[in-house]
Amino acid sequence: HFIMENFDWKQLINPEFYISMEIGGVSIGLFVVLFIVFAETGLFAGFFLPGDSLLFLAGIYSRELIENITYIESDFGNVALLSTLVALSGIVGNSVGYWFGAKSGWYLYKKEDSFWWKKKYLEQSRVFFEKYGGKAIIIARFMPILRTFAPIIAGIVQMDKKRFMFYNILSSIIWAFGLIMAGHYLYGFFLSEFDIDLKKHIEIIIIIIVLITTVPVVVKFIKGNKEETPKEDI
Numbered sequence: 001h002f003i004m005e006n007f008d009w010k011q012l013i014n015p016e017f018y019i020s021m022e023i024g025g026v027s028i029g030l031f032v033v034l035f036i037v038f039a040e041t042g043l044f045a046g047f048f049l050p051g052d053s054l055l056f057l058a059g060i061y062s063r064e065l066i067e068n069i070t071y072i073e074s075d076f077g078n079v080a081l082l083s084t085l086v087a088l089s090g091i092v093g094n095s096v097g098y099w100f101g102a103k104s105g106w107y108l109y110k111k112e113d114s115f116w117w118k119k120k121y122l123e124q125s126r127v128f129f130e131k132y133g134g135k136a137i138i139i140a141r142f143m144p145i146l147r148t149f150a151p152i153i154a155g156i157v158q159m160d161k162k163r164f165m166f167y168n169i170l171s172s173i174i175w176a177f178g179l180i181m182a183g184h185y186l187y188g189f190f191l192s193e194f195d196i197d198l199k200k201h202i203e204i205i206i207i208i209i210v211l212i213t214t215v216p217v218v219v220k221f222i223k224g225n226k227e228e229t230p231k232e233d234i
Contacts, residue, residue, distance in 0.1 A: 015054040016202050019061050030068040030082075033058050034089040037176075041151055042093035042100075051144065052179060053209040058082060059183025060198060079184045083177040090172035094137070094151040098164055101155025108152070125149035129157070137167035141175040 018032045033054060040051045058065060059079065066078045101108075113119055125146055129136040140150035154164050190196040198205060 015057045015206065018054060019057055019065065027064070027068050029061070030065040030085070033065065034085060037086050037089040038093040038096075040093065040148055041090065042096035051147065052142065052212075053206045055086065055176065055179035056183035056205065056209055057202065058086070059180035059185075060187045062180065062184050079181055083180045086180060087172040087176035090141075090176060091169055094168045094172065095165070097148070097151030098155040098159075098161075098168075101152035102158065103155075105152070105156035108156075121145050122149055122153070125153050126156075129153045134159070134163055134167045137164070138171040138174065141171040 018036060019029045021027070021029050021032050036054060037051065059082075062078045062082045063075070066072060066082055070081075072078050072081065108122055109119070111119070125140075125148075128140070128146055129150055132139060136146075136150055137154065140146040151164075151168070187198045190198055
């Protein structure tokens with residue numbers, strides 16, 4: 001297990017660090033996972049945190065995480081409880097993001113760029129949201145950066161609260177249950193069918209998930225820049 005006394009800054013990009021975190025010999029992995037899920041949408045600075053890969057690995061370590069608070073003999077019970085807690089955290093995070101956008105949107109557009117904040121992320125999310133509407137809340141859940149700013153944009157444009165909460169709840173459930181159960185049951189499948197322990201291939205899993213979730217964003221950004229670049233007169 002990782003412990004705070006042996007902290008290394010490079011561990012911040014490793015989801016396993018958060019899952020296995022301990023303080024004074026006490027495991028706090030579950031609470032760290034829930035906070036990160038909340039921070040990714042509730043705190044606009046949370047866009048750099050490892051959301052998708054974190055949930056996939058949380059599914060693999062579901063029993064260890066749930067044992068932080070209780071013991072459930074049922075394997076499905078552990079996964080279901082973990083998924084429910086993560087979904088609730090995501091719902092609260094999105095709600096805070098919406099509230100922040102509704103109350104402080106003008107401040108974000110005036111805020112100068114810094115290491116933690118880039119105005120272009122907000123603008124990209126606004127364009128994405130205008131194109132897909134309420135569905136953007138669901139799509140953004142699976143896309144880094146966008147999932148941080150989508151609820152804020154929804155608040156800024158004054159999206160109907162009831163409509164927002166519908167997509168907020170639906171997207172949180174799909175995201176949490178989908179990724180956590182995928183991690184849990186794929187781990188069991190590979191172990192029983194191919195004798196492959198995914199816990200020994202965490203680095204590869206993280207790389208694959210990062211590529212799957214970030215490549216579409218990068219491609220869309222590049223295509224968007226090409227479309228906006230004016231053609232020179234011949």
